Amino acid sequence: MRLANRMSGRQLYEWQVITADGQPAAASNGVVVEATAGLVALEKNTTILVVGGVNVRQAITRPILTWLRREARRGLPVGAVCTGAQVIAEAGLLDGRRCTIHWENRDGFEEEFPEIELTHNVFVVDRDRYTAAGGAASTDLMLKLIAMRHGTGLATLVADQMIHTSIRSDRDEQRLSIPARIGIRHPKLAAVIQRMEEHIEEPISPMLLARDAGMSTRQLERLFRRYLNRSPKRYYMELRLARARNLLMQTDMSVISVAMACGFASPSHFSKCYRALYRTTPYRERGASEETA
Structure with missing residues (x-):
């Protein structure tokens, strides 16, 4: 202005x-x-x-x-x-x-x-x-x-x-493309990751992800191991837990509701997976977020 x-x-x-x-x-x-x-x-x-x-x-x-x-x-x-x-x-x-x-x-x-x-x-x-x-x-x-x-x-x-050389319009999207975000340009890998991101609440099995991408489950496994150094199942779990962490810190949703919104059938399984990745429980994460508010 x-x-x-x-x-x-x-x-x-x-x-x-x-x-x-x-x-x-x-x-x-x-x-x-x-x-x-x-x-x-x-x-x-x-x-x-x-x-x-x-x-x-x-x-x-x-x-x-x-x-x-x-x-x-x-x-x-x-x-x-x-x-x-x-x-x-x-x-x-x-x-x-x-x-x-x-x-x-x-x-x-x-x-x-x-x-x-x-x-x-x-x-x-x-x-x-x-x-x-x-x-x-x-x-x-x-x-x-x-x-x-x-x-x-x-x-x-x-x-x-302002040396703002590229003025974006209201049609431009916020995030970098999946290949740019992961640093890898592989169309099938990007397509599978996009499907994972779109199906957090109801996760898709690796078998179906592979089939829809036109490859075998073993090929999908090798693809993720080669480029991301983890299995498709592990990568998918990390996506779901990252979504869960956002919900815990940004909303008043109960831990059970967060678990269900991220595709976990039981709070105990959710808590176990959450602790394995973040080294704390969902309940403690929620408490820590409230203390820093």
């Missing part, structure tokens, strides 16, 4: 930092941000952007939700960066809208708000609701908003000043 003002030679934007009590807010990296106001009534031409970080659920309070609902009823556009989407969803401001959130928080969001259409995109503009996945995606969202209001020419000038 500062660069938009500078490049246009006009005062197109002004901004203020609002906190629940009007006091400074400490970011998760320790930087303290001074606030300019508390939960006051805003001018009609204002856009609200809720910025969220780690442990955002512990920061959501009734006064914040009430304020967001009130300002939205007054017709103010509302957006969110990263886990800020959790806040505006809790306020009911994403009902009937498309949105996005950082991929790390996707599992918990889907469990808590199954009726909201959650995308994999870097950002989403749905009428007067704006969400960005966080990180660099926040820049892409702001460039989109500048382009919507003041034209693509100005947005391009701002991006150039």
Whole structure:
């Protein structure tokens, strides 16, 4: 916004930092941000952007939700960066809208708000609701908003000043492709891993994974051993346990519910597998997460 003002030679934007009590807010990296106001009534031409970080659920309070609902009823556009989407969803401001959130928080969001259409995109503009996945995606969202209001020419000038050489659209997805993530370009291996990621709650047997990929179970085993140094079963288990860890740390779901959501038939088997990978139990993980909130 500062660069938009500078490049246009006009005062197109002004901004203020609002906190629940009007006091400074400490970011998760320790930087303290001074606030300019508390939960006051805003001018009609204002856009609200809720910025969220780690442990955002512990920061959501009734006064914040009430304020967001009130300002939205007054017709103010509302957006969110990263886990800020959790806040505006809790306020009911994403009902009937498309949105996005950082991929790390996707599992918990889907469990808590199954009726909201959650995308994999870097950002989403749905009428007067704006969400960005966080990180660099926040820049892409702001460039989109500048382009919507003041034209693509100005947005391009701002991006150039920021040395942001590739402006992403709301059709671009957040995560790297599976080959890029695992550092291996093997189409059959990538296809099998994608199927695993899509079937966490009801895991698919290695035999069926191999058959659908057009290979034998032994070939699938060799493929995983060669490129990932683990069996397909082990890799699949690690995916399921990573999903379980996200749910334990991001939601209030019971340990039993988390186990079922990640394809474990019994809590005892879940706990045993979880301890083997993370060297702690799901119950202790949940407690440790609450202590650091």
